[in-house]
Amino acid sequence: MNKIFRAAVVGYGNIGRYVVEALEEAQDFEVAGVVRRSITNPPAELARYAVVDDISKLDAVDVAIVCSPSRSVEETATKILAKGICTVDSFDIHSEIAGLRARLSEVALAGGAVAVVSAGWDPGSDSVVRALLEACAPNGLTHTNFGPGMSMGHSVAARAVAGVRDALSMTIPVGGGIHRREVFIELEPGADFTTIAAAVKADPYFSKDDTHVEQVDDVKALVDMHHGVHIEREGTSGRTAEQRFEFSMRIHNPALTAQILVSTARGAVRLQARKLCGAYTMIEIPPIDLLPGDRDEIIRRLV
């Protein structure tokens, strides 16, 4: 019989909703409750759960699944780790991951807990694939091609341009790890499309990429949660330069992020039980620890 892990869902936006579903489907988890700023009028699907404004108001939480925006992950995780509760997050600003990990590691060690940072699909499961392919063929190049799919960060950047009522930025792979941006813009009344298109293209989010801006009447009608990736590596094993690898997926974006958060939360609690406290990225966690059930059975089935 599996131990049942009690998970708190911290933040209930696009990802949090799918995290609750993934926890409900997992054989070894129960929802300890949901932590959100506004605790009045919770949505119907949370009726059977405690909805609180502070994780201290929930009982016996093993792990907190932090579903807040990347910018607030550190503050949120720091407070929770200090209480000795494990955290997982899907912090996705690649250049800041190593720093976040180092800072949360100190807090986690002091609190006797485990933090897993950047547990989504990229950073996350794609990172595991990239590490594995380097172990298979140490010399060579890996290209990660994203999409087609919506980029949250780029859509927010386009929406911030004055005169834009709504915007959707699609990431289109053109090969070799290079991407085109397709930006669909809904204008405020009286706004000038040419001026706005130029402002979008000049934004640091877009200025380095081939960016196409198009005006549409209704951005909402174009929004879809699918995304994908295609990772390619050609490399050399030892001195043999004949190795080609490809990994690709087409996925529902928030559902996959949420599932990986839940699978990784399992790993966090297990590392804590082995007294391996500190902060980790997914490439530092044994893949078997992401899976429920008996280890011998997993080895017989998957190895």
Add this chain to the structure above:
Amino acid sequence: MNKIFRAAVVGYGNIGRYVVEALEEAQDFEVAGVVRRSITNPPAELARYAVVDDISKLDAVDVAIVCSPSRSVEETATKILAKGICTVDSFDIHSEIAGLRARLSEVALAGGAVAVVSAGWDPGSDSVVRALLEACAPNGLTHTNFGPGMSMGHSVAARAVAGVRDALSMTIPVGGGIHRREVFIELEPGADFTTIAAAVKADPYFSKDDTHVEQVDDVKALVDMHHGVHIEREGTSGRTAEQRFEFSMRIHNPALTAQILVSTARGAVRLQARKLCGAYTMIEIPPIDLLPGDRDEIIRRLV
């Protein structure tokens, strides 16, 4: 500066030769020596290494890379682990991996060492992919399609049929994890092809698969070291059934197996340094531990 790991290569057949090359290319390994039954007239490329008939005759070995056939892995690894030296092997009889791991784990714990069993590409890196995809989409089916490529085990089985001078068995994927066998046979003088083809098809190695037997004049001319795999999973993350994943590679078979053995040997020594003694499969090892160099640099580059 990296620690330099000293690795012994145990067995010098098809895989051992590529292991020496991979060790020579690795920044953090040196070849402690080669252990083989016959130590007279070693091949020219081993001239600068100690070639011995017992690992005890080599100095300061951190890890032994066991390159002997699967059937002799247990006996070889047991003796080495008892001396406190880590081992890695590419034992590839899937149904016996869990048992081998359990037995070697006791020996490794007693010897204060780490054994990694079944560290090749399947079992091995493919197992890591299968585990990762279950963590991404827990409900669903994974199909592993091998080839086209030579099956060592099936070729040996065909060669064992009376009247066969040489044989090559190719694994041809037909989809959904099902494979066809194409067997090329060179006959002894006077042997009857029809009788021999029937005997091959009746062999337990072939009787469950669609098997095609063809007579050729020269099997050697057909032999090539390339192989490949295509792993597919369609699954559900939480309650969202829209996830599709594919992993595929075309590779030089012994060169990849050898490289993975070397990368995993690095992981074995690191786990021993953390006093995590015992036996592991690749899905139980953090992927980062397969890679050389500074952990923070790896995280910045790959996560």
